Amino acid sequence: MSNVQNTAVTGVAGRPPQRILLVDDDELELELMADRLKSLGFETHTVSDGSAALELLQTQSFPVVITDWQMPRLDGIRFTESLRNQGDSETYIIMLTVLDDDSSHERGYFAGVDDYLSKRAPDAKVVAAIRAAFRAVEMRQALHAVRQQQGAGIVSDVASGVLADRLRAEVKRAVRYGRNLSVLVIQLQAESGAPAAADTMARAVKVVSDAIRVDIDFATRYRGLDGTQRIAVVLPETNGSGASGLGVRLSATLAARLLTPLEAFTARVGCASFTPGQEAGPSQQIAASIEALLREAEASVRVAPSASTPQRRTETG
Structure with missing residues (x-):
């Protein structure tokens, strides 16, 4: 069954239309929703x-999709x-769900x-949920435009894959339980200047x-928008101060363990944190885009003299 509801929605210039696709095999529930x-505008x-x-999504654009979980043929997951x-x-x-257990939700997030x-x-x-959804779509579209400006040939591994899945799940868990979440970004550069x-x-x-x-924590390699290979460290239930301290220790550990007779490396570490409930600041954009969190961490790299060693310089932010 398909039923188009034509409702005049007054939008703000430049924002995506307030169009929502509803997916549910229960005709009564579908009609009620x-x-x-429609009554909400x-x-x-x-x-x-x-x-x-x-x-339908192959031919039409719907910024927000609200779908039931349990459906025949192809369920919500x-x-x-x-x-x-x-x-x-x-x-x-x-x-849409009647289930309220963490394991079911985590499966959906992944x-x-x-x-x-x-x-x-x-x-x-x-x-509130739908407004947050449209704000998230705006952020994703803005980031997509930035990626296009930086070069069509640059593709971020963060856009899909294991890191995206893990970050998405951890951001949602942080929001759901009101807990901190931090991410470290580690970049290694040889003294010769080569990556x-x-x-x-x-x-x-x-x-x-x-x-x-x-x-609890999670570490993996990823390729940023600039094509550089980096390491992301996802730190659930960790605030910015704790993550920065860990970054200093990790950079020192890398300096000690990666040194070889042929090459030495500079370890640069950046940090970004997300605290649910903050009223302002760049971290408010994190829930709208997992890439924003990594970009914030990449941009925050600075020198940390306390972590320096004679063999190698280490940086953190």
């Missing part, structure tokens, strides 16, 4: 399953995975779900992984 969103289009939603695998990283996906909403949530919560080779980067990731908390 469409009427509800949103333009809605409805489809009855994930397959129909994927097909598999629909989300399919959409993300097609390269769509901008559409904001809200999952699939690419951006937020959860109860079918019985009050109007105020529904509107670290792949085998050196692999060794560096192993050194970092051995120095952080098992089953």
